[in-house]
Amino acid sequence: MLPLALAGLLGQAAAAETETTLNAYAAGYVAGFTCSATFNGGKSPEQIREHELGGIYPLIADRVDNLTAEINREQKWVRVAYDDGQRARISIWRPKLGCVDLPVGASFAQHEHLANPYVSAEPPAADNGQPWQTGNSPLPAEQQSALAAVIDQAFSKHYGAGARTSAVLIATPEHLLAERYLPGFTPETAQRTWSVAKSIGASVIGAAVYQRLLEVDEAAGLENWSHPLDPRGAITLENLLQMASGLDSNVAGNRTDRVYMGGGLVSDTATEAALEVTPGERWKYANNDTMLALRTLRERFATLDDYLRFPFHALLDKIGMQHTYLETDWQGDFILSSQVWTTARDLARLGVLHLNNGEWYDERLLPEDWLTYISTPAPAQPDAGSPGYGAQWWLYNERFPELPNDTIAARGNRGQFLVIIPSHDLVVVRRGYDLAGQPGFNEHDFTRDVLKALATGEQRP
Known part of the structure; x- marks a missing residue:
C-alpha cells in the first residue's frame, strides 16, 4: 500500500x-x-x-x-x-x-x-437607441446630479479595489437614464459577458418553451443518456436551469477550461459527466448545467443550421440585439455558459424584455410567466451569504434587505452585471475588466446607491 x-x-x-x-x-x-x-x-x-x-x-x-x-x-x-x-x-x-x-x-x-449559416450576413448597423426615447433625460436636475455622482464612483475604486469599469447603463423601458463608457469604448463595443451568458441562454430556452419546443419539467432526453440503465435520464431541463443536475462537475463547477480555451467540445465534457447525487437534491454552480440545457434544445432540431439560427430569429434579432455574438465549439454547440460578446445596450434590451413580461412591441417572445419562473427560488439553494438562485438568474431577495425583494441579476466574471428590478421598472448594467485576485466590483452596493440617487428629491417619473 x-x-x-x-x-x-x-x-x-x-x-x-x-x-x-x-x-x-x-x-x-x-x-x-x-x-x-x-x-x-x-x-x-x-x-x-x-x-x-x-x-x-x-x-x-x-x-x-x-x-x-x-x-x-x-x-x-x-x-x-x-x-x-x-x-x-x-x-x-x-x-x-x-x-x-x-x-x-x-x-x-x-x-x-465549420457550420456557417450566416455566411452572407451584413455587418450590424449602427445602434439606433431603440426602444428608448431620445432627447434629454426625464430626471429632475437633483436626481441627475445624484446619479452622476454614483456613476463617478463606479469608474473609480469605490466599489472594489480591483474594479475596472468599462461601461455603465441605467434604463427604464422608455428612457436611458444614464450611460457612460471608458474612453475608447462606444455603445457598439462588444465585450465578453462571461457568466451573464447563462441568463441569455435561459432567455433562449424561454423562447423555445414559448414556441413549445421544450417543457421545463420534462426530461432533458439527451441521446448520450438514453440507455435504460443510465440514471441521468431522470435529469430534467428544470434541474439544469436551476444548477441542480446532480452531475459531477469537479471541485469547482465554474472551471471548464478544456471547453473555454482548450478547443474541447461540449459533447466530450458536459454530456460525459457522471451522476453524483439525485437530480434536484443539491445546488451546485456548474457551467456544464447551462451547456447541457442548450444541448437539450439542440437535440430538438432536425439540422444544426436550424439550431444555430434559432436564438437570433426567435429572440435576439427581434429585440435589436444586433451587436451580440453567441459563440460555439467547433461542432456547433453554443457555449452559453460564458462565451457571448455583447454591448451594454444589448444587455439592457434583454432586461427591458423581461420588464415587459416577455413582450416586445406587442409581440410575445417569452412565456407570460417567464419572469416569475426565473425569479422563483429553486428548491435547492446556495449557502447563506450568497444571492439566491432561480433559473439561471441570481436572486437578491430577503437575503439582501437593502434591495427590493424582486431584484434579479445576471452575474459574470470580471464584473459583468445585468440587474433587473421589476418593482422599480429599472435595468442596471455594469461592464468591466476587474482584476483577478482583487476585490471586484460590488454590484449590490452600486445598485443600492443607484436606487438612492433616483429617490433623491422628487419621485422618479
Whole structure:
C-alpha cells in the first residue's frame, strides 16, 4: 500500500494539467480573445493586451504574457504559436456566431468544415437607441446630479479595489437614464459577458418553451443518456436551469477550461459527466448545467443550421440585439455558459424584455410567466451569504434587505452585471475588466446607491 503522502501527491499529479496542455490553454486563450475582441468588439491590439489579456486568473497569466497573436483581418482568423513554434492554436470568426476555437492540431485549411449559416450576413448597423426615447433625460436636475455622482464612483475604486469599469447603463423601458463608457469604448463595443451568458441562454430556452419546443419539467432526453440503465435520464431541463443536475462537475463547477480555451467540445465534457447525487437534491454552480440545457434544445432540431439560427430569429434579432455574438465549439454547440460578446445596450434590451413580461412591441417572445419562473427560488439553494438562485438568474431577495425583494441579476466574471428590478421598472448594467485576485466590483452596493440617487428629491417619473 502507498504511503498516504505519496498517494496524495500522485492524486494531485493525475488531476493537474501537463505543461503542454497549459501552454495550449494559454495560446487558445490569446487566440480566442484576440479574435473575438478584434472582430466582435472592434478593439485595437493595445486595448486587447490591456483589457482582455491583462488581470486574468493566474493559471495561464504568465504564459499569456509571452505569446503573440497573428491577426488575419481579411480572412478573419487569429493564430498563436506556442511550444517554441512547434504548435499553434487558431480561432476563426463567423458572422453572428463570433469566434470558434479549433482543437489542438487543427489547421485553418479545415475551416470549411465549420457550420456557417450566416455566411452572407451584413455587418450590424449602427445602434439606433431603440426602444428608448431620445432627447434629454426625464430626471429632475437633483436626481441627475445624484446619479452622476454614483456613476463617478463606479469608474473609480469605490466599489472594489480591483474594479475596472468599462461601461455603465441605467434604463427604464422608455428612457436611458444614464450611460457612460471608458474612453475608447462606444455603445457598439462588444465585450465578453462571461457568466451573464447563462441568463441569455435561459432567455433562449424561454423562447423555445414559448414556441413549445421544450417543457421545463420534462426530461432533458439527451441521446448520450438514453440507455435504460443510465440514471441521468431522470435529469430534467428544470434541474439544469436551476444548477441542480446532480452531475459531477469537479471541485469547482465554474472551471471548464478544456471547453473555454482548450478547443474541447461540449459533447466530450458536459454530456460525459457522471451522476453524483439525485437530480434536484443539491445546488451546485456548474457551467456544464447551462451547456447541457442548450444541448437539450439542440437535440430538438432536425439540422444544426436550424439550431444555430434559432436564438437570433426567435429572440435576439427581434429585440435589436444586433451587436451580440453567441459563440460555439467547433461542432456547433453554443457555449452559453460564458462565451457571448455583447454591448451594454444589448444587455439592457434583454432586461427591458423581461420588464415587459416577455413582450416586445406587442409581440410575445417569452412565456407570460417567464419572469416569475426565473425569479422563483429553486428548491435547492446556495449557502447563506450568497444571492439566491432561480433559473439561471441570481436572486437578491430577503437575503439582501437593502434591495427590493424582486431584484434579479445576471452575474459574470470580471464584473459583468445585468440587474433587473421589476418593482422599480429599472435595468442596471455594469461592464468591466476587474482584476483577478482583487476585490471586484460590488454590484449590490452600486445598485443600492443607484436606487438612492433616483429617490433623491422628487419621485422618479
